[in-house]
Amino acid sequence: MDSFTIANTSTSTGERLHQVDMPRFGLGVYLMGEPGECKSSVLYALEQGYRLIDTAMAYGNEDEVGQAIRESGIPRDNIFVVTKLRQPHANSHEETVQRCQQSLENLGLDYMDLYLVHAPPKDIGARAPVWQGMEECLSNGWTRSIGVSNYGAHHLDAMLSYASVMPSVNQIEINPWLQRPALRAASEGVGAKVMAYSPLARGHKLDDSGISGIAASLGCTPAQAAIKWCFDAGAITIPKSSKPTRISENLASLEVDLSGTEEEFAALEESYVSGWDPTSEP
Ligand SMILES: NC(=O)c1ccc[n+]([C@@H]2O[C@H](COP(=O)([O-])OP(=O)(O)OC[C@H]3O[C@@H](n4cnc5c(N)ncnc54)[C@H](OP(=O)(O)O)[C@@H]3O)[C@@H](O)[C@H]2O)c1
Numbered sequence: 001m002d003s004f005t006i007a008n009t010s011t012s013t014g015e016r017l018h019q020v021d022m023p024r025f026g027l028g029v030y031l032m033g034e035p036g037e038c039k040s041s042v043l044y045a046l047e048q049g050y051r052l053i054d055t056a057m058a059y060g061n062e063d064e065v066g067q068a069i070r071e072s073g074i075p076r077d078n079i080f081v082v083t084k085l086r087q088p089h090a091n092s093h094e095e096t097v098q099r100c101q102q103s104l105e106n107l108g109l110d111y112m113d114l115y116l117v118h119a120p121p122k123d124i125g126a127r128a129p130v131w132q133g134m135e136e137c138l139s140n141g142w143t144r145s146i147g148v149s150n151y152g153a154h155h156l157d158a159m160l161s162y163a164s165v166m167p168s169v170n171q172i173e174i175n176p177w178l179q180r181p182a183l184r185a186a187s188e189g190v191g192a193k194v195m196a197y198s199p200l201a202r203g204h205k206l207d208d209s210g211i212s213g214i215a216a217s218l219g220c221t222p223a224q225a226a227i228k229w230c231f232d233a234g235a236i237t238i239p240k241s242s243k244p245t246r247i248s249e250n251l252a253s254l255e256v257d258l259s260g261t262e263e264e265f266a267a268l269e270e271s272y273v274s275g276w277d278p279t280s281e282p
Contacts, residue, residue, distance in 0.1 A: 001023045001024070001025060001049065001051050001052075002023070002024040002025070002254075003021045003022055003023050003024055004021070004022050004024055004193055004236065005019050005020070005021055005022075006019070006020055006021075006022045006114075006145055006147075006168040006169055006193050007019040007020070007145075007168055007191065008138065008145060008146060008165035008166065008167070008168045009165060009166045009168075009190075009191040010164070010165055011159075011160060011163050011164055011165060011166055012164075016191070017165060018138060018144065018145055018165070018168070020113065020114075020144045020145045020168070022052065022080055022113070022114065022145075022169075022193070022236060023050075023051045023052040023080055023236075024231065024236050024237065025050070025052065025231065025236070025237050025238075025251070025254060026050055026051070026052025026053060026054055026080070026082075026236070026237075026238045027041065027042065027045040027050050027052070027053055027054065027238065027239070027240065027241075027247065028054045028197065028238040028239060028240035029041065029042065029053065029054065029055045029059060029061055029065060029240060030056070030059050030240055031059075031240065032059070032061055032064075032240075032242055033060070033061075036064070037064075037242050038055075038059075038061035038064035038065060038068070038242075039064035039065075039067050039068045039071075040068075041241070041242045041247065042064070042065055042068035042069070042072075043068045043071060043072055044244050044247055045247050045251075046068065046069070046072040046074055046079070047072070048247060048248055048251055049251060050247075050251065051074075051078060051079055051080060052079075052080040052082070052236070052238065053065055053069075053079065053080070053081055053082065054082045054171075054195075054197075054238045055081075055082065055083050055084075055107075056083055056084035056086070056116075056118055057083065057084065057085070057086050057089070057099065057102070057103050057106070058084065058086045058087075058118060062083055062103055062106035062107045063106050063107070063108070065081065065083075065107060066106070066107035066108035066109055067108070069081070069107075069109070070108065076109070080113045080114070081107065081109065081112045081113050081114075082112070082113065082114040082115075082116065082171075083103045083107065083112055083114075083115060083116070084115070084116040084117070084118040084149060085099050085100070085103075085115065085116070085117050085118055085130070085134070086099070086118055087118050087119040087120075087121065087122065087278070090117055090118070090119075090121040090122075090126060090130045091121065091123065091126050091130070092126060092129050092130065092133070093129040093130065093132050093133040093136070094133070095133070096129075096130050096133025096134060096136075096137070097133045097136055097137060100112075100115055100133075100134075100137040100142055100143065101142070103115075104142060111141060111142055111143060111144060112142065112143045112144070113143065113144045113145060114143065114144070114145045114146070114147055114168070114169060115134060115137055115138075115142075115143040115145075115146050115147075116146070116147045116148060116149045116169065116171055117130060117131070117134060117147075117148045117149065117151075118149050118150070119149060119150040119276075119278040119281075120148075120150065120151055120152075120155045120278055120281055122281075124282065127155075127158065127159075127162070128162035131159065131162060131163055132162075132164075134146040135163070135164055135165060138165070145168045145169070146165070146167060146168065147167040147168045147169030147170065147171065147192060147195075148167045148169070148170050148171070148192070149170065149171035149172065149195075149197075150171070150172060150276075150277070150278040150279050151167070151170050151172075151187075151279065152183065152186075152278075152279035152280060152281075153182070153183060153186035155279070156170065156186055156187065156190045156192070157186075157190075159190070160190070166190050166191050166192065167190070167191075167192045168191070168192060168193065169192055169193050169194075169195050169236070170183075170187040170192040170193075170194060170195070171194075171195035171196075171197055172187070172194065172195070172196070172197065172279060173196070173197055173198045173273065173274065173275065173277070174194065174196035174197070174198075174199065174230055174233065174235050175196065175198060175199050175200065175201045175205075175226055175229075175230060175272075175274075176205075176211065176225075176226050176229050176230075176265050176268040176269070177201050177205050177268055177269065177270050177271075177272040177274075178201070178269075178270075178271060178272050178273060178274075179233070179266075179269050183279065184233070184234070184235070188234075193235075193236060194233075194234065194235045194236070195235060195236040195237075195238065196230040196233075196235035196236065196237045196238070197238060198274050198275060199226055199227050199230040199235075199237050199238070199239050200223055200226050200227070200239055200240075201226070201272060201274040202274040202275065203223075204272075204274050205226075205272070206222040206223055206226070207222075208222075210264070210267065210268050211225055211226060211268065213264070214261050214264050214265065217261070218256060218257070218258065218261065220253065220256045221249060223239070223246070223249060223250060223253070224249060224250070224252065224253035224256050225253075225256065225258070225261075227239050227250055227253040228253045228254065228256045228258055229258060229265050231253070231254065232258055
């Protein structure tokens with residue numbers, strides 16, 4: 001599995017600290033609400049070769065992710081676990097530290113690999129103390145890396161004034177219909193790798209003629225074309241599926257060669273947001 005080295009970079013010296021290898025492809029587990037659905041999906045994905053799982057306290061399935069990891073028999077250090085601090089819980093330094101411990105308890109793990117602030121705290125005054133809480137989780141060894149999600153360029157710029165280390169990752173919605181070159185560049189500009197969530201735009205666009213035509217010309221499925229576009233754009237990519245055939249199909253997208261389709265993908269851009277978009281919050 002291809003990986004990136006991600007790092008929390010010192011804001012004062014620019015030194016890359018807390019470097020970690022992170023697989024560039026994984027399974028998202030949002031909206032796996034049926035009891036056992038998340039556990040069986042993660043177990044199947046791990047059997048197929050997935051090594052990155054993206055969950056969140058908000059998804060209510062951290063416990064099943066942990067169970068699947070233990071049952072898989074795969075050594076813990078071969079699996080990369082991402083979870084997130086809920087936006088309504090992102091209120092203070094103390095609450096951030098406490099919620100991180102709660103996520104570890106839910107997961108049944110000693111550490112996570114990447115802990116993300118799920119979205120910019122609503123209270124602008126809470127953003128600095130929340131991040132300082134994240135830094136404490138990192139220095140306590142509860143997580144190997146810290147990052148953010150749904151941060152716009154202005155949120156990242158503000159961090160330069162209050163962070164000791166900058167985020168290793170910014171997880172944002174990216175797909176062929178929402179390509180965001182400026183936000184990707186702003187994230188990389190502060191040392192954060194881009195992680196593409198909803199790479200399939202939640203399935204909303206997979207029957208459109210644009211992506212279907214590209215996929216037909218490549219001999220792959222529309223989902224595979226969309227996933228590989230995100231991956232080739234340099235993003236860590238985490239499609240969700242609860243269906244074994246699709247979990248395998250999505251992994252096989254990494255073999256697809258998109259050469260020659262650049263202009264057709266560029267034409268799919270339509271600033272389409274499939275879920276929420278906190279990047280535009282003040
Ligand atoms: N940080 C954030 O704010 C945030 C927000 C959203 C998502 N995320 C993360 O990103 C992950 C992925 O995003 P997402 O779940 O929103 O959406 P997504 O991965 O873009 O799309 C998932 C949808 O597409 C369907 N699907 C999956 N593979 C398919 C295939 N090969 N062919 C046709 N349909 C397919 C799934 O249905 P089936 O399950 O029935 O196959 C599901 O309905 C989430 O699970 C979560 O981990 C993070």
